[in-house]
Amino acid sequence: MTHVTEFQVTGEDRLDRAVVAQLTALSRSQVRRLIEAGKVVVDGVALTRPGVVVATGTHVRVEEPTLRDMDLAAADVPLDVIFEDEETLVLNKQAGLVVHPREGLEEVTLINAVRARYPEVSEIDSTDRGGIVHRLDRDTSGVIALAKSQESQAILKDQWRNRETEKTYLAIVEGRLDPPEGIIEAPIGIDPADPRKRAVVEGGQSARSQYRLMEQYGDEAALAMVRIFTGRTHQIRVHMQAVGHPVIADFQYGKPSPRIARQALHAWRLGFTLASNGEWRIFEAPIPRDLHTAIEKLRTEHDVRPQLDLKATE
Numbered sequence: 001m002t003h004v005t006e007f008q009v010t011g012e013d014r015l016d017r018a019v020v021a022q023l024t025a026l027s028r029s030q031v032r033r034l035i036e037a038g039k040v041v042v043d044g045v046a047l048t049r050p051g052v053v054v055a056t057g058t059h060v061r062v063e064e065p066t067l068r069d070m071d072l073a074a075a076d077v078p079l080d081v082i083f084e085d086e087e088t089l090v091l092n093k094q095a096g097l098v099v100h101p102r103e104g105l106e107e108v109t110l111i112n113a114v115r116a117r118y119p120e121v122s123e124i125d126s127t128d129r130g131g132i133v134h135r136l137d138r139d140t141s142g143v144i145a146l147a148k149s150q151e152s153q154a155i156l157k158d159q160w161r162n163r164e165t166e167k168t169y170l171a172i173v174e175g176r177l178d179p180p181e182g183i184i185e186a187p188i189g190i191d192p193a194d195p196r197k198r199a200v201v202e203g204g205q206s207a208r209s210q211y212r213l214m215e216q217y218g219d220e221a222a223l224a225m226v227r228i229f230t231g232r233t234h235q236i237r238v239h240m241q242a243v244g245h246p247v248i249a250d251f252q253y254g255k256p257s258p259r260i261a262r263q264a265l266h267a268w269r270l271g272f273t274l275a276s277n278g279e280w281r282i283f284e285a286p287i288p289r290d291l292h293t294a295i296e297k298l299r300t301e302h303d304v305r306p307q308l309d310l311k312a313t314e
């Protein structure tokens with residue numbers, strides 16, 4: 001089975017970027033694979049080069065594969081388990097994986113992969129989000145907690161709702177981070193210019209982020225530690241863009257980077273109270289290889305001594 005999407009290009013651009021702008025549920029790497037497989041037809045011709053430029057008004061037809069039994073198909077998706085007990089599962093989510101299904105998205109998600117290995121999660125409720133406590137963006141990697149029972153889901157959700165958790169991220173951001181630390185308190189809502197994005201807007205939801213410079217790479221970029229006290233959609237990406245330092249390689253809020261193929265954002269540490277025994281724990285997710293490589297190259301090229309001992313995913 002396949003699903004077909006057709007649209008007209010609204011502004012001259014690379015083919016892969018034009019498709020990503022229309023099919024926001026797909027990552028740029030997924031779109032590239034579709035193009036290279038001949039699944040994207042431009043004015044009646046299948047083009048296989050993602051970087052080809054398409055003109056305004058060009059007709060594009062995209063053939064997306066669909067999966068009917070997502071949980072079964074998800075059995076092959078690897079899960080990097082940081083911790084688990086009878087009530088809670090803590091994972092290091094890979095970039096490129098959506099956390100849960102949503103309307104218009106027909107692909108394997110993280111919750112599908114969890115249910116394939118932990119069938120009890122499917123019994124939490126009748127929705128397709130049973131077990132979900134919080135979420136990470138598709139191309140954000142890092143630590144994420146999931147509930148294994150209805151009771152633990154309620155306990156954990158209360159902690160997130162009451163802001164009793166500790167959420168710390170690592171991000172490579174553009175430019176020289178000055179001042180080197182600060183608090184960003186700016187409301188976030190739907191971007192009036194583009195409903196697929198978020199922006200700092202008057203009347204938006206309150207949002208608070210705290211950043212601290214860890215390593216500065218000349219004027220090119222900086223490694224920042226960012227703690228968020230609220231959990232708004234795209235919060236770090238929007239806040240860092242708002243102060244003039246977007247996350248590098250963020251195609252929605254910044255620009256592409258030769259350093260990494262996806263936004264350089266990693267959920268590094270997550271602290272919360274376990275539902276099983278009431279113990280406060282802080283879990284840390286090793287840095288994925290692509291982000292670790294980008295940091296190492298920036299350190300080398302800018303002669304920066306490491307300030308953080310970053311463990312990389314094997």
